[in-house]
Amino acid sequence: MLDVMRLKTLDKVVAFDGTGTEYIGFIKGMGRKSVDVEIVERRTPLGKENCKITLIQAIPKKDSDYIMEKATELGVHSVIPVFTKRTIVSWNEGKRHSRVERWRRIAREASKQCGRPSIPKVDDIKDFKDALKSASDSDLNLIAALSDPRVDLKDAIRDFKGGKVQIAIGPEGDFTPDEIKKAKDARFIVVSLGRNVLKSDTAGLAVLAILNYEFGNG
DSSP states (O other): OOSSSOOOTTOEEEEEOBBSOEEEEEEEEEOSSOEEEEEEEEEOOOOOOSEEEEEEEEOOSSOHHHHHHHHHHTTOSEEEEEEOTTOOOOOOHHHHHHHHHHHHHHHHHHHHHTTOSBOOEEOOOEEHHHHGGGGGGOSEEEEEOSSSSOEEHHHHTTTOOSEEEEEEEOOTTOOOHHHHHHHHHTTOEEEEOOSSOOOHHHHHHHHHHHHHHHHTOO
């Protein structure tokens, strides 16, 4: 407000608490590093999430920050970062913790920038097999893979009317056959995202955009 937008006293502002509530007010005073705002209205946006999307994202060698930022902009409900058999990076516990804290900051800042009143949940990093345990809490579970047999994404969601959706995205090199088998055992549907092979940092974002379009999230 101070350094970028150059707001002044009596300018209107909208703040949010990260849980879906917005606060409308006017600037009453400004200090060197502080702003006093008088709240005049409290509201909950009318936009409805017809489906809440969880992205189970294998950590790529690079661009994980980009994925977190853009997934937030595209309305992801939560993100579960995972290590898989073919994940290239290898982090100790300290690096894992610092990365998750960084991603949470990115999600918070991206929510501010895109005017989103809620902040997506970013889970601690898990092994892929442990992430599959959340399948029972979801209404539809999808895993994008390059190996057959698989179905087109449009066919997998054709009869879905809304609810909780999980989409698992693999690393460079895709999921292993054993990981795909474990996912199928956990009620995941193996889907194709089209004839072109999408990079790990592209695939999840593409699915988010498609699901937003199909189910009218907004």
